[in-house]
Amino acid sequence: MRNEGIRRLRPGRFRDGLDASRLRRIALNGLAIAVAVVLPRDTPQLPGVTVLFHVLIALWAVTTVVRHLLAPPWPGAVWSVLLVGGAVCAGTSPQPSGPAFVASAGLFLLTSAVENGVRWIAAATAAGIAAFALAHAAAGGSPDAAVPSLISAVTGGGFGLLARLNGLDRRTERSAAERRAEKAVLEERARIARDIHDVLAHSLGGLVLQLDALEAVSAARGADEEVLVRVRGAREMAADGLVAAKRAVDALRRLPAGIDAALGEIVAGARALGMTVDVELRGEAARVPAPVAEVAASVTVEALTNARKHAPGAPVAVTLETGRDAVLLRVANRLAAPGGPVVPLPSGGHGVAGMRERAQIVGGTLDAGGKDGVWTVECRVPYE
Template sequence: MKDDWLSERHKRLLFLLCPVVLAVVDTIVSVGPMHASTLEVAIGLVGGVALLARRRTPVAVLLATVPGVYLGTGWFAAMAALYTVARLRSERRPLIACALLVAVAHYLPVPLERLGEVGWENLDAEDAVLVSLAPVALGRAVAMHAELATRLRELSESRAREHQLVARQVLATERARLGREMHDVVAHQVSLVSLQAGALRMSSTEPAVREAADAIRKLSVRTLEELRHMVGLLRAAGVGGGDLSPQPRLADLDRLIGECGSDIDADIDAAACRDCPDAVERAAFRIVQEALTNVRKHAPGAKVWVSLRCQGQQLCVEVRNGPACAGTEPLDLPSGGHGLIGLYERVHLLGGSFEATALADGGFLVSAILPTSAS
């Protein structure tokens, strides 16, 4: 790292001193044929040494080199100063004025010396224009190249930041989806355990069995509380790995309803389980699963009606329950608050409609309409 820093420092020092040395050499070389005086040589050398400050005050350095151009002892210093002005300044009028100043200073002595000669005026005019335009063109080209390189670097950094934001958004969406899947699956299974433990406690007369059933119910409640905490962590932090969630199908509804052990009247159209997109099947399964879980939580012992049928290009899912049975002890299960909201998000993303309303008889209705074909 230290060697690299010294190398870069040496490069900058070389870039700073090289034009100065060339300007001094140009002055010394041009003095011989001209038989210039000491003052003319000194003016040329001053213009060359002034190049040391060309990056700080480019216009002032250019003005210091103009006398050397006029006297013929410092044309390279003027070209270097004019290049620096064009490299650092983008204003058009000051740049044109500096170029014209150098061109006039370069051409002005010629007519006085060669007034009687024919053809020299045009050649020297072209030379004066070239001496002024070449540094300007080169300076602006280098400036534009540096500007384009800077914009390209900023564009690359912007695209990299955009890709990172997109990746974070995808990760956040996947975390939320995994959280909903975890909540749906585990909450359903644990609520079944708690329901069976409650039934065992009510039916058994042995104190040990009733005590064990109570312990199972408490452990179920604690498990769901831990689940809610884990879902919160899953939403807040990154999770690596592949897809960890199960992929249920509508064909699994019979097994799901059979596991519940409640009074459920199911009307499932067999044709609805065929030719449906995977996302629609998973959404329909989750709707039924979440609705049955809520029935066990809030209306244990209630009569439940499950309906699933196809109507044209739509899949209609409906889960309705009556009021809870009198004297039935409700399940004290915690809620993560993501159940119905997650169902609404699923159905909405699929382009369907979702409704969850309380009924006049004390029951509850969950219904959804899902499109079965891409629009």
């Protein structure tokens, strides 16, 4: 499933390596066009080479356009074919020193742009240089005329490899910084979990015990039935709050899990409370990032709580669709009949608004409403 129009421009987008790669591809195409105009003029007596060169230029341009559709290592293989074929074309030129600067710039851009291993790039560069030398010798060219081109090619390829290695170093540094930030987040989650457990969970547990005792004493003394109903409702609210607090502590303490495992735990908890919940997973759940999975899990919890409160006993259907760049969550249940029972669960009246805010934090959207007797919560969150 691919949802068009869902990607959003984020701050810093033009400062990352992805845009640098795009700029390099633009430069590669510009270089290809320039060479396509200049080089064939040096080889009028070799029409076959000219045709081959234009075929390579077309393949070059097409590869840069559809590059995102090709899975590794095919882009690197295509680049290698282009490099060797272009070297053959340049080697057959009677004046190979003419395109020497162009070849040097091309090797620099190529070796710094291709997302393959350094060994692969070095091997392709060496093969290109060898192809150039052999083609030049086969065409009867002068060795002295080929020296400047070979020097330029080695220089361009070498600087391209250095740029590639420098990019790998920066990527490693960013990965290390991300790991440090993730560790800090996990430590903060553990601290919050301790605070919730030590304060809120203990307080709610004590409140449940006190309300149990109050109900028993009130019943023994013949208290009014309305008083008993109020006490039981308060006790159930406190018990549900205690369950929610424990769930929050568990979620904060464990490492982020896959969305399929998280939904499994949430649904199991709902079923333990007597709810009828059906779950359907579509797509590859493993591709969902942890922040998106956490939002989907929290929305599921809130939607199930609302279903239990406003439509007790009604079956609930949970559907999760995972696409290439977005996740779509639907939670649907039959609407309760007018005047039907309502479970007195704790609520601040901001359930849907709270879910929508959580979705918007990660660039998502959330819609909720009733139609044809069915209440549906639909949350869509993009990711890359």
